[in-house]
Amino acid sequence: MRRLPLALALSALLPFVALAQAEPAAKGTKYRSAKEIIDAAPDSAWRDLDPANTLYMELPAGRVVIELAPGFAPEHVANIKTMAKGGFWDGTSIYRAQDNFVVQFGDVDADDAAKAKKHPAGTKEKLPAEFTRKGPARFDRLKDKDGWAPQVGFTDGFAVGHDPAKKETWIAHCYGALGAGRNNAPDSSIGAELYVVIGQAPRALDKQLTMVGRVVQGMSLLSATPRGPEPMGFYEDPAQRAPITAIRLASDVPAAERTNLQILRTDSQAFIDATEARRNRKDDFYTIPAGHIDLCNVPLPVRTKK
Numbered sequence: 001m002r003r004l005p006l007a008l009a010l011s012a013l014l015p016f017v018a019l020a021q022a023e024p025a026a027k028g029t030k031y032r033s034a035k036e037i038i039d040a041a042p043d044s045a046w047r048d049l050d051p052a053n054t055l056y057m058e059l060p061a062g063r064v065v066i067e068l069a070p071g072f073a074p075e076h077v078a079n080i081k082t083m084a085k086g087g088f089w090d091g092t093s094i095y096r097a098q099d100n101f102v103v104q105f106g107d108v109d110a111d112d113a114a115k116a117k118k119h120p121a122g123t124k125e126k127l128p129a130e131f132t133r134k135g136p137a138r139f140d141r142l143k144d145k146d147g148w149a150p151q152v153g154f155t156d157g158f159a160v161g162h163d164p165a166k167k168e169t170w171i172a173h174c175y176g177a178l179g180a181g182r183n184n185a186p187d188s189s190i191g192a193e194l195y196v197v198i199g200q201a202p203r204a205l206d207k208q209l210t211m212v213g214r215v216v217q218g219m220s221l222l223s224a225t226p227r228g229p230e231p232m233g234f235y236e237d238p239a240q241r242a243p244i245t246a247i248r249l250a251s252d253v254p255a256a257e258r259t260n261l262q263i264l265r266t267d268s269q270a271f272i273d274a275t276e277a278r279r280n281r282k283d284d285f286y287t288i289p290a291g292h293i294d295l296c297n298v299p300l301p302v303r304t305k306k
Contacts, residue, residue, distance in 0.1 A: 031282040034274040038301045041270035046262040047157070048305065049216065051250035053077070055084060056259070057218070058245040064218030065250075065259050066178055071156050072171055073130040073212045076180055079123055080191040080212060084249050086120020088192065093241035097225040098233030100199030104181060105244060106192050119192065129186040130210045132168040139169065140266040142275070144292050148172070148203040152295040154266035158214060159295050161206055171211035174201045174296035178213040198223045201296040216302050217261060264301040274301070 032040075049067060057064035070077040083089065089106065096104035109115035119125070139162055141153035149161025155169055159177075162169045171177060177197045182189035189210055196215055215222065225242050228235045235241050250258050264271050275298055280289040 032273075032277060033283065034277040037270055037274040037277055038264060041264060041268065041301075043306070045265055045268035045270045046303065047265050049250070049261050049263065051253075051258065054250035055080075055213070055247055056250055056253060057089075057247050059221055060243060060245065061221050062218060063259060064221055065216050065261060066213050067157070067216050067263075068213040069156065069158055069171060069211065071136065072133050072158070072169075073180075073210050075124070075127045076130055076189070076191045076210050076212050079127060080194075081249060082122045082124075083120055083192060084247050085252060086123070087246070088117065088120055088123075089244055089247035092117070092244050094222075094225055094244065095241050096195075096232065096234045097198075097227050097242075099227045101197070101202065101233070102195040103198055103222050103225050103242075104193065104195040104233075105242075106181075106194060108238075108241065110193065123190070123192075125190060127187065127190050129182075129189070131186070131207045132170040134167055134169075136169055138267070140271075142293070142295060142298070144279070144294070146295060148206055154298075154300075157263050157266060157300060159298065159300075161295075170207050171214075172201070172295055173197055173203050173205045173211075174214075175199070176215040176219050177211060178215065179205075180210045180212055182209060196222050198225075203296075214300075216263065216300070217259065260305040262303050262305050264303075266300070271301070 053068040053070060055066040055068060057066060068077045068080065092105060092107055094103050094105040095108040096102070107117040109117065136155050139153055139155050139160070141151055144152070146152045146161065150164060151162040152172070153160060153162065159172045159174045160169050161172050173179070175197055179195050180189035180191045181193035181195055191212060194212070226240065227233060228240070275293065278298065279293040280291060282289060
């Protein structure tokens, strides 16, 4: 089981929209908060979650909705879909909750050949490391400096770092990011053991693990998971593990039982303006606008489809 510590000038070929290019407010125009901007966003600024790339993690306390990232980790996502269709995670658990770091889930007995849960037919038992991707075709860039990447922004709705010299992009370890646990070997993950960031963004892990998606709804259910003991948060008492009823692809769930969500497009003017409003708060409480925003402090607005 992949349970070792997890803490072990843009290219001309890369078109982008600079998220800093918010439309200037007319003189005398009232400051609008990010919420006001998002609430007023037109329907055209929103995109539907693709049921074929959406997971429902069913917990006794409710549903966690996860958007997968096939554009960044196609082989891992394909494996995850195979395992979800085969019911691999049904009846497993969240067996680790490390404070200010991650929750981790899967088969707690995966390292014991006599007890390990069999992977569904079609599961690949060896995958390449998918830490970065080339390109991509579109990158919605933030103007803000970052300590972990030459450039940061959004691709396919995911918070990413980008290196224009290497033409590489990767999903950042922001709150809610979903990654595939591994052992020391870079290619030792297959997507069976997964983790979600529940604390301060551990960006030192960027480009060290394969990132496969992010939670879009239900983070409160994961972040409220009781913490396991020091140093790593693995539960010593099996009774403390949080049971997982099922993990299914939304496309395999009857339409009437789906959670129909939409995400604000990161190339929309509403997203650009809302990000600028967060970067430079001008309401009565803030005396000095920050003039800066951290990548992982830019939330991706989500709404129920109208």
